[in-house]
Amino acid sequence: MSTPDSIRQLPEYAALTRARKKIMWPLSLATIAAYFALILTIAFYPSTLGEPIGDGVTSIGMVLGLSVIVFCMVITGIYVYYANRVLEPLTQAIVKKAGGAA
């Protein structure tokens, strides 16, 4: 079985940590930004959110709020898609080189 140090020398390991960083921070920050943008609008501009869209009664806030719920689901979908396509093959390659020690 390979040691953690020898695994760290593998090019696939460098590629894995790089690929993970590339998806991890943008998605986390996007979620945090979307949520706090809504929260701050609620705190500072509550009346804007109450504005109806067009001639109807549906307000901007309702649409934005429900969109944030859908946005969360989309974010998890993007991550799982990326992880299965990019992160998983790299992980498997590392496990194989490390002598199937997983």
Place this chain on the structure above:
Amino acid sequence: MRYNAPIALILSAMATCAWAQAAGSNSINVTAIIMFLAFVAVTLGITYWAARRTKTASDFYAAGGGITGFQNGLAIAGDYMSAASFLGIAGLVYTSGFDGLIYAIGFLVGWPIVLVLIAEPLRNLGKYTFADVASFRLQQKPIRILAASGSLVTVIFYLIAQMVGAGKLIELLFGLPYEVAVVIVGVLMTLYVTFGGMIATTWVQLIKAILLLSGATLMAVLVMVQFGFSFENMFAEAVKVHAKGDAIMAPGTLVSDPISAISLGIALMFGTAGLPHILMRFFTVKDAVQARRSVFYATGFIGYFYILTFIIGFGAIILLLKNPAYFTDGALIGGANMAAIHLSQALGGDILLGFISAVAFATILAVVSGLTLAGSSAISHDLYATLVLKGDRDEKKEIRASRIATVCLGVIAVLLGIVFEKQNVAFMVGLAFCVAASANFPILLLSMYWRKLTTRGAVMGGGLGLLTAVILVVLGPTVWVDAFGFAEAIFPYKYPAIFSVSIAFIGIWFFSITDKSATAANEQAAFDAQFVRSQTGIGAAEASQH
């Protein structure tokens, strides 16, 4: 566990007798009782089956690691969709429209964070509790004591909120005395967890999640069909009948000042990633791939469920406000939290009312079971095994300790449920999230990603976060004014997370970077090896084979 079946039979018989008596004195929904007894019978059957399969510590704490990603996603969603969130959010939408949506969103936004930052490293580094991860390269004793304290505080506040809610709900739905209701909930959850461990707790949660999702879907469809499946038509009708008019389409009084708004946001978002009963579920799946899949499904189910709850709240506005039968002295019978229950009757008569009532009860039972298991694991796996057993890792002794802890927690939950009967416990879920965000989450996150973290930093920072959260809630308006009855709060904000989470992170940072001891250097040096395992899963705990 051969002695489990007769005990279970006796207890369910006792419960039935209590019901039969209550049935004589009040107008009781027969459907509700039959459905609830069927749920209890099935879940006790599952507990009996699970008890025969619970042999090792891995079975007891983590269902042997044999749960699939989809099942676990549903179980996580089940843990999260408590009666408080079903009845509470529907009630909040019913009273103030948009404000209910703010809460629903807050409870959901933590999930992408859990998925992207926490789920996979957690599964790769831990075995049964999140303290396994936090103490991976730090000193076992102090870190496990702190993590177990954070877990227990979170679990107990959460449990009190659920027990009181359960007692009131059952009192109202089935006409049972409050104390009897709390005892029944306490006895059943203790049976599930003591005998069936994580296997029973997971299957109870799965059944309940399916029941709750189907019940809520049916109700939402029955509401939407009246408006041609158009939100615009539904909103228009609601604005017409609601006393607040079109104010229900805008933010109301729930979040009044910016500090409270941000603080609530921080508590809900990061608290989710620090709830011990949720984190524990990640150890029930085979590997990091399944852990990832779990959160994907969980987020989908939870988001879908909140949208249903939102529709149900609006349905309640439209269908209940026009009907005086649901009101006494101008107030909704049983308070706003009963909006969803009354709506089920308005939509589908006594049959749907019975079904939804039974589902609400099942929801409470499943959630308190998950909480109790997380609490007892913190006691047995983190405290007892590390402090008392030390090097002598005797699984049998550890499981026995966990079962004893479960019974103790059951008794404590029942007693606290009775003590807090007359108190407003709504703040307790908020407090649980605040403690989870201020103590559990920072330690967990930094132990996974920050090389310079040391034991001293984690203990000081995490401890400060925990203390600050609890003290500021006590001094704030919800406890100091509403519960203790003082005229003015010492700490002006309802939600202290913005302060307590900052203090935790700053404390951890400061006491870590100033730690120049030799152990600190070793802990920092151990980060690279830990990171390899957290990223690749090489060396991670595997599913038990049987």
